[in-house]
Amino acid sequence: MNRDKLLLAGVTALSLLLLPACGGESEEKLIASAKTYLDKNDNRAAVIQLKSVLQKNPQSGEARFLLGTSLRESGDPAAALVELRKAQELNIADERVLPELARTMLLVGEHAKVSGQYAGTELRDGKASADLATSVAAAFAMQGDKVKAREYSNRALQAQPGYTPAIILQAQLKASDKDLDGALFLLDEVLAKAPGDVRAGTLKGDLLWQGRKNPDAALAAFRQVVATTPQAVSARAAIIGILVEQSKADEAKAELAELKKVAPNHPDTLFLEARAAFQNKDYKATRDITARLLKFMPDNVAALELAGAAEFRLKSDAQAEAFLSRALKLAPGRLLSRHLLAQTHLRAGQPTRAIELLQPVIEQPQADGISLALAGEAYLQAGDAKRSDEAFQRAAKAAPQDSRVRTSVAMAQMLRGGDTGSALHDLEVIAADDKSPRPDLALISGRLRQNDVAGALKAADALRKKLPDAPLPELLRGRILALKKDQPGAIAAFEAALTKDPNYFPAVASLAAIELAANKPDAAKKRFEDLLKANPKNHRALLALAELAARTNAPTAEVTRLVGEAVRASPSEPTPRLLLVNHLLRGGDSKAALVAAQDAAAALPNNIDITDALGRAQLAAGDGQQAVSTFKRLVSLQPANTTFQLRLADAYAATKDTDNARRSLKRALELNPKLLAAERGLIVLALADKRPDDALKMARELQKKDPKDGAGFAFEGEIEAGRKNWPAATAALRAALQRSRSTGTVIKLHSVLLAGGQAAEAERLAADWQREQPKDPGFRYYLGDLALARNEFAVAENHYRAVVELQPNNALALNNIAWLMVKQGKAGAVPLADKASRLLPDSAQLLDTLATALAADNQLPRAIETQKRAVQQDPKDAGLRLSLARYYVKAGDKSQARAELMDLAKLGDKFGGQGEVSELLKTVQ
Secondary structure, three states: OOHHHHHHHOHHHHHOOOOOOOOOOOHHHHHHHHHHHHHOOOHHHHHHHHHHHHHHOOOOHHHHHHHHHHHHHOOOHHHHHHHHHHHHHOOOOHHHHHHHHHHHHHHOOOHHHHHHHHOOOOOOOHHHHHHHHHHHHHHHHHOOOHHHHHHHHHHHHHHOOOOHHHHHHHHHHHHHOOOHHHHHHHHHHHHHHOOOOHHHHHHHHHHHHHHOOOHHHHHHHHHHHHHHOOOOHHHHHHHHHHHHHOOOHHHHHHHHHHHHHHOOOOHHHHHHHHHHHHHOOOHHHHHHHHHHHHHHOOOOHHHHHHHHHHHHHOOOHHHHHHHHHHHHHHOOOOHHHHHHHHHHHHHOOOHHHHHHHHHHHHOOOOOOHHHHHHHHHHHHHHOOHHHHHHHHHHHHHHOOOOHHHHHHHHHHHHHOOOOHHHHHHHHHHHHHHOOOOHHHHHHHHHHHHOOOHHHHHHHHHHHHHHOOOOOHHHHHHHHHHHHOOOHHHHHHHHHHHHHHOOOOHHHHHHHHHHHHHOOOHHHHHHHHHHHHHHOOOOHHHHHHHHHHHHHOOOOHHHHHHHHHHHHHHOOOOHHHHHHHHHHHHHOOOHHHHHHHHHHHHHHOOOOHHHHHHHHHHHHHOOOHHHHHHHHHHHHHHOOOOHHHHHHHHHHHHHOOOHHHHHHHHHHHHHHOOOOHHHHHHHHHHHHHOOOHHHHHHHHHHHHHHOOOOOHHHHHHHHHHHHOOOHHHHHHHHHHHHHHOOOHHHHHHHHHHHHHOOOHHHHHHHHHHHHHHOOOOHHHHHHHHHHHHHOOOHHHHHHHHHHHHHHOOOOHHHHHHHHHHHHHOOOOOHHHHHHHHHHHOOOOHHHHHHHHHHHHHOOOHHHHHHHHHHHHHHOOOOHHHHHHHHHHHHHHOOHHHHHHHHHHHHOOHHHOOOHHHHHHHHHHOO
């Protein structure tokens, strides 16, 4: 940000916050008490009293007005604006409410509205008129119109000679013109008359600090302000800024503690608290605090940048992109935001977007080294070696002493296959000179990339000397020793990491992984349980237990419980919430997934990944219109994100809005011309609209784009199969299979051969594929389903058993084997059905199979209880109720059987099994 804008940006915060306009039991007493608190600058106490008034009388204009001014002074201008507008509606006089409204509108960024609405407004009271004119002047200043700003500040002084806020604004205007002497002269005049003036004293300190570069004089000015007005938040914040700049961390921490006592919820306090958390590498705390801050000030660039930086460190790339993109849109000159966003794109494998973002900066003759180094990395990732070299050479010249740039240049040299020995030597030199661990980490990575385990271990030992109290070096040593197949050494290193930090999760997870590999799941489980004893809210440990439960075939309900506990342990952490939604969606429980996604969105409304999960859950639950709204919001936030364009297309398709679905898919293809999912989507839409010729044309265009890719031929085969043009479908699918030996393609070809009457050819294809791909469970499952449809029970069972040999925990294959065994009168179905049901405990159909097997084994009590559970899972399935009635009849429980059968009889023609119902009813009369 340039100097003019920096000084003008302080107008609303430093110049225009005038003292409030006005100096129990009944409404009158409560208002009087609030005014007393306001006179003492105790805004929090005033707010409590005024809210009590409004509980008694929501139509009290005076209480609304005073609450608005109190909320603004407390640092909540958005809420203040609501109350002041209500006060205006309740007929508070313009002389009182308009100046307050204008000043508050400035604080929430409504500069154009202030100048547009109030530039021509005349008030009868001189002070009120001066107040409003000063706000209008400030609004013009914030929009860059200094001429109008001076005009209206002069009008303010004409209305009220010597009006302090107008003089302070004129001082700021002089400062923005680099007339610091003139600005300080005006401020000293104000302070001579009113030594305790907060706005004048704070602005003076700011000019001495930022303008004169005299932090000691500025510190004295700010401390004078705080001495006279302890509640002066801006002055306290500036003191902390200077102390941080002077590397006086302990003093800055003490000042922040005092500020939190004075104004715990003020935006300045929250920002400084978030920044301190970030500097302490507590990125989750930074995330939580900036979320609170952005509720008050959604367009605060510094807060957006800090929030984006925290998300970047937490590797939440979509969320980081959202925050940093907003910050750059509001302030294109923020280099830090640009650098972080470029790194986000690079980490996501999107070098083109990173290059586009950096282009305006690196085109400048005096481009900074970091921007050039990032551009070099982007060009390298995009495969443009020439431009990468050019960018890195410029970076090295622009910042020859910057270790970050030198490290990037050395790493790039290794990645592009240059003089690796020289690059590693450079990293060793940088690591020796630099106190930061970054070059050491790059050196370890480089050594490992060269399979130099001994060199990597040596670099890790050097890092341990640099960070003697940190667990990270020990963790890295453990991982390197594991690569060296030195398991005892690796275990010792991980244990050493835990001696430095007993709750260090990566070390615990590494030790658990070793135990799992040694087939000791109970030992691995105990590690995470011990971690939870020390910290019951460690969501990572709970998620690790959930993953362990899934890997050891625990019931789905147990996995769900553990992930749910992780959500409750860290409600502001997005990862457990996302895993819960995804877990429920994978399990087919769309209703529970939607509830979980709605809870997540309520807790984290600005999180991109959570919003995406909400849209997917809405779509799965059949609420296409809500999904459209959700994905439209995501597309507006990230218009270049092809995933969100595809999701929006799916949502439109679910609501039968094929025109908009087509537009979204075409937009996705504009962003990525090779996006196969978008091509397929357009073909599917053409077929849905009964335009097979258009679909075929698109498929053939895809073939021309990439003749070696089988996708276009597979699409053609599907289209021709849909038209029952079997020879053409067969030819196209054979061409697809030649190019892509995939299970999906061979299944399509096999089914087309059967449909076209070429059973012998289909059989040859199946035999050839099984010889070529003997471990393909998908094709064997397909053959099992095919045999089952033909009532070839023994053949089907054989195929499903082959699937289970390859996938022992395939619940559906186990279920089908059990059902087929019952149908063939074979014993031993119950254990298979029981295992399948434990793998998918919420499946009504798998419970039905288990009950069938139990009944066949004459275990009728258990069969009845199991079937009752199946009915509970899907009470609308009349077939399940009929099976339950059968078991009651077989068990001799005529009363229960009759009740179930009578309920089924009431369904009439809605249930096709009425013949059997009638026959069974005869047996229980």
